[in-house]
Amino acid sequence: xxxxxxxxxxxxxxxxxxxxxxxxxxxxxxxxxxxxxxxxxxxxxxxxxxxxxxxxxxxxxxxxxxxxxxxxxxxxxxxxxxxxxxxxxxxxxxxxxxxxxxxxxxxxxxxxxxxxxxxxxxxxxxxxxxxxxxxxxxxxxxxxxxxxxxxxxxxxxxxxxxxxxxxxxxxxxxxxxxxxxxxxxxxxxxxxxxxxxxxxxxxxxxxxxxxxxxxxxxxxxxxxxxxxxxxxxxxxxxxxxxxxxxxxxxxxxxxxxxxxxxxxxxxxxxxxxxxxxxxxxxxxxxxxxxxxxxxxxxxxxxxxxxxxxxxxxxxxxxxxxxxxxxxxxxxxxxxxxxxxxxxxxxxxxxxxxxxxxxxxxxxxxxxxxxxxxxxxxxxxxxxxxxxxxxxxxxxxxxxxxxxxxxxxxxxxxxxxxxxxxxxxxxxxxx
Ligand code: CAO
Numbered sequence: 001x002x003x004x005x006x007x008x009x010x011x012x013x014x015x016x017x018x019x020x021x022x023x024x025x026x027x028x029x030x031x032x033x034x035x036x037x038x039x040x041x042x043x044x045x046x047x048x049x050x051x052x053x054x055x056x057x058x059x060x061x062x063x064x065x066x067x068x069x070x071x072x073x074x075x076x077x078x079x080x081x082x083x084x085x086x087x088x089x090x091x092x093x094x095x096x097x098x099x100x101x102x103x104x105x106x107x108x109x110x111x112x113x114x115x116x117x118x119x120x121x122x123x124x125x126x127x128x129x130x131x132x133x134x135x136x137x138x139x140x141x142x143x144x145x146x147x148x149x150x151x152x153x154x155x156x157x158x159x160x161x162x163x164x165x166x167x168x169x170x171x172x173x174x175x176x177x178x179x180x181x182x183x184x185x186x187x188x189x190x191x192x193x194x195x196x197x198x199x200x201x202x203x204x205x206x207x208x209x210x211x212x213x214x215x216x217x218x219x220x221x222x223x224x225x226x227x228x229x230x231x232x233x234x235x236x237x238x239x240x241x242x243x244x245x246x247x248x249x250x251x252x253x254x255x256x257x258x259x260x261x262x263x264x265x266x267x268x269x270x271x272x273x274x275x276x277x278x279x280x281x282x283x284x285x286x287x288x289x290x291x292x293x294x295x296x297x298x299x300x301x302x303x304x305x306x307x308x309x310x311x312x313x314x315x316x317x318x319x320x321x322x323x324x325x326x327x328x329x330x331x332x333x334x335x336x337x338x339x340x341x342x343x344x345x346x347x348x349x350x351x352x353x354x355x356x357x358x359x360x361x362x363x364x365x366x367x368x369x370x371x372x373x374x375x376x377x378x379x380x381x382x383x384x385x386x387x388x389x390x391x392x393x394x395x396x397x398x399x400x401x402x403x404x405x406x407x408x409x410x411x412x413x414x415x416x417x418x419x420x421x422x423x424x425x426x427x428x429x430x
Pocket of ligand 1: 256258259260261298299300301302306330351352353354355356363375376377378379395
């Protein structure tokens, strides 16, 4: 057996605070085990042991100030144990303690040069604690990681200067388990609060109830569903010519048909061919509940936020009837007069931004539906027909689906049918 001294290595600064001592005389410790935690103004660092052994005496306590060379502890190590990897300073012989179980050779034990302590990783962004990084030692961070806790979710610790201790992590887990996922999703790190007034003038505006509820629902979907978005383009040149002609026949005041009505019909025809798109996953994820009715939700932009009125049994209705119903429901939506029943029972949703613009986006599924179709603005494009480029009106489509229910190939095949239906609306008669 040999007795070695462990001293503070070069910590890059004159003096550091001892914020935690993790060993006591008699402890059996492993190599690399943290002996103490030191802290400068900028960082915390763990002081690891370079050898395994039994702690004989500890020379520092919490609150001490130490510097390079300060004796931390003496360690009784096995004589066969490999020497400390690097010798930094000449050894100082120490006497064997009287209580040692066997005669201890007074070792010319080298004061081991400790590996360069790893500073605590400080978040550079305002990722937590109102712009301050979470304050914790690497050992506590490791402990938190092992429990799956994002340490930035713990606002302040009970340690000195708000340092997060192991007990704070344990309490955080206990609290999360008691409260469930109601507060910001349990172990999901919350978005930090930032005081924007430090950057300039600000004003607070209350979110509408619709916006708050939509936000909760979208977050729930985002966290629960593996979403994939597939992009497609349909040639709607012929459909558009028909639509324009149809609207020209209408008397003044009659509801005009927009391209969206054809999209609704094309989508429903594809759903009839692919029943898994007109379905919902059972809550236990074991079964698919197939629906025999075809109700389409339409996302409508209103001054108070997004609402989704549902058009019922669209498979049984004609173009003009659907156009009239959409006009009525979107007007009701904008006036805030939709009843809950108007917004229930949807099978798939369409989110059309085509009246505004865009080339593509990734809509979020309105779960428990399994897919949503996004639409952006159609535009004339040169399309190669094998001999020459011809101008065609191309409509961008984005299908986001729940990958637990829809495979990538199914999504692509489904969209190929939607595209065909839109390019040649005679197919809707089949
Ligand atoms: N490409 C080119 N032009 C388009 C188009 C497209 N994809 N979609 C609509 N248009 C045109 C229409 O033909 C119409 O042209 P005219 O004024 O010449 O008749 C104009 O844009 C306005 O259409 P519209 O938006 O009023 O009608 P619509 O049937 O296409 O859509 C509705 C109805 C209720 C879906 C829409 O008004 C709306 O609220 N859209 C926003 C939905 C939304 O916010 N989605 C986001 C959800 S995710 O946050």
